[in-house]
Amino acid sequence: xxxxxxxxxxxxxxxxxxxxxxxxxxxxxxxxxxxxxxxxxxxxxxxxxxxxxxxxxxxxxxxxxxxxxxxxxxxxxxxxxxxxxxxxxxxxxxxxxxxxxxxxxxxxxxxxxxxxxxxxxxxxxxxxxxxxxxxxxxxxxxxxxxxxxxxxxxxxxxxxxxxxxxxxxxxxxxxxxxxxxxxxxxxxxxxxxxxxxxxxxxxxxxxxxxxxxxxxxxxxxxxxxxxxxxxxxxxxxxxxxxxxxxxxxxxxxxxxxxxxxxxxxxxxxxxxxxxxxxxxxxxxxxxxxxxxxxxxxxxxxxxxxxxxx
Numbered sequence: 001x002x003x004x005x006x007x008x009x010x011x012x013x014x015x016x017x018x019x020x021x022x023x024x025x026x027x028x029x030x031x032x033x034x035x036x037x038x039x040x041x042x043x044x045x046x047x048x049x050x051x052x053x054x055x056x057x058x059x060x061x062x063x064x065x066x067x068x069x070x071x072x073x074x075x076x077x078x079x080x081x082x083x084x085x086x087x088x089x090x091x092x093x094x095x096x097x098x099x100x101x102x103x104x105x106x107x108x109x110x111x112x113x114x115x116x117x118x119x120x121x122x123x124x125x126x127x128x129x130x131x132x133x134x135x136x137x138x139x140x141x142x143x144x145x146x147x148x149x150x151x152x153x154x155x156x157x158x159x160x161x162x163x164x165x166x167x168x169x170x171x172x173x174x175x176x177x178x179x180x181x182x183x184x185x186x187x188x189x190x191x192x193x194x195x196x197x198x199x200x201x202x203x204x205x206x207x208x209x210x211x212x213x214x215x216x217x218x219x220x221x222x223x224x225x226x227x228x229x230x231x232x233x234x235x236x237x238x239x240x241x242x243x244x245x246x247x248x249x250x251x252x253x254x255x256x257x258x259x260x261x262x263x264x265x266x267x268x269x270x271x272x273x274x275x276x277x278x279x280x281x282x283x284x285x286x287x288x289x290x291x292x293x294x295x296x297x298x299x300x301x302x303x304x305x306x307x308x309x
Contacts, residue, residue, distance in 0.1 A: 159184025
């Protein structure tokens with residue numbers, strides 16, 4: 001099917017913005033542009049929103065804690081990692097989506113402001129995310145959350161980080177009950193059909209993904225399983241927590257996300273994989289403008305409640 005009318009409107013608006021050649025893009029300029037694009041029309045009200053920091057491997061890691069209700073806990077919680085190719089994005093760009101996810105699910109959402117490449121390349125962002133998850137598990141009582149009902153999640157590069165964190169946590173703790181992977185980056189080869197079919201014209205481009213990978217990994221092996229979770233061995237995927245993998249029809253990352261869902265399923269993991277037709281990368285954060293974005297939030301919320309209670 002073609003892109004939806006709402007998505008076409010967004011694409012038309014983006015096409016009207018003068019394009020800067022990829023080789024002239026800087027992380028700083030792209031961060032500013034992304035921040036301006038990430039403004040949401042309405043933000044769900046929370047019982048409380050608190051900024052704080054937790055100990056990381058190289059200094060404190062900022063987090064933002066969203067509590068959607070005044071009802072007493074302990075509540076289940078999801079530690080959420082924002083997208084942006086490991087290079088852009090922060091607590092503010094994903095404030096709206098975290099609020100929406102908390103409101104729809106009733107879970108406490110802990111958003112993590114991990115260090116960004118190229119200033120802090122692989123594995124710095126991953127290490128910050130792992131540290132944040134461990135801190136939440138170890139300090140659950142302080143957050144009024146249940147350490148036995150924890151999930152990880154994220155979109156795009158955040159989905160990549162969530163997938164790797166979930167796999168590593170299965171081996172070394174803490175115990176996790178669910179993984180929410182929204183159009184996750186899974187394969188550094190950039191060779192799957194959707195990277196050709198959707199290479200240009202749908203917001204995220206395949207050349208841009210190469211730019212992100214280059215800043216994150218540099219000359220390191222882009223198929224390292226700690227960076228490309230689809231290249232993990234079979235035995236490393238067995239026993240992982242249930243997963244919801246959400247993909248978009250017109251997204252270069254579509255096929256690698258769906259292939260990763262199949263890898264998990266083959267390893268015995270309880271997986272739901274849902275492709276939303278007619279939409280593009282980023283739609284999960286576009287619920288104010290794209291109906292399927294709200295539908296995906298609702299699906300994620302229902303899956304989290306079902307897995308964590």
